[in-house]
Amino acid sequence: MLSGVDTRLKLLYNSRIMHRVRNRVYELRQAKSIRQEDLAHHVGVTRQTIIAIEGGNYTPSVALALRIAHFFKKHVDEVFYF
Numbered sequence: 001m002l003s004g005v006d007t008r009l010k011l012l013y014n015s016r017i018m019h020r021v022r023n024r025v026y027e028l029r030q031a032k033s034i035r036q037e038d039l040a041h042h043v044g045v046t047r048q049t050i051i052a053i054e055g056g057n058y059t060p061s062v063a064l065a066l067r068i069a070h071f072f073k074k075h076v077d078e079v080f081y082f
Contacts, residue, residue: 023080026054028072043067 029039029050036050043064052058053068060068060080069076 020056021059021080021082022056023053025050025068025079028074028079029054032072039068039071042071 025039029036036054037047040047040050044067045064049058049060049064053060065076065080069079072079
């Protein structure tokens with residue numbers, strides 16, 4: 001049986017993973033009139049990866065999130081957020 005502390009930690013952990021990382025990639029890309037394919041090429045991924053990120057179906061690695069933020073000349077927390 002879990003102790004009170006263990007139960008609280010488990011609840012905190014489970015509530016944190018239920019939150020998806022959201023992003024502004026589509027909005028920023030549209031503002032710059034950049035195609036998904038062009039963004040993908042600049043950050044070193046496939047167009048399908050950009051589609052998945054924009055759709056909220058894929059959370060990028062920290063390295064990829066930083067490359068995307070750098071491309072848009074934004075801080076990473078201006079592009080990706082909870």
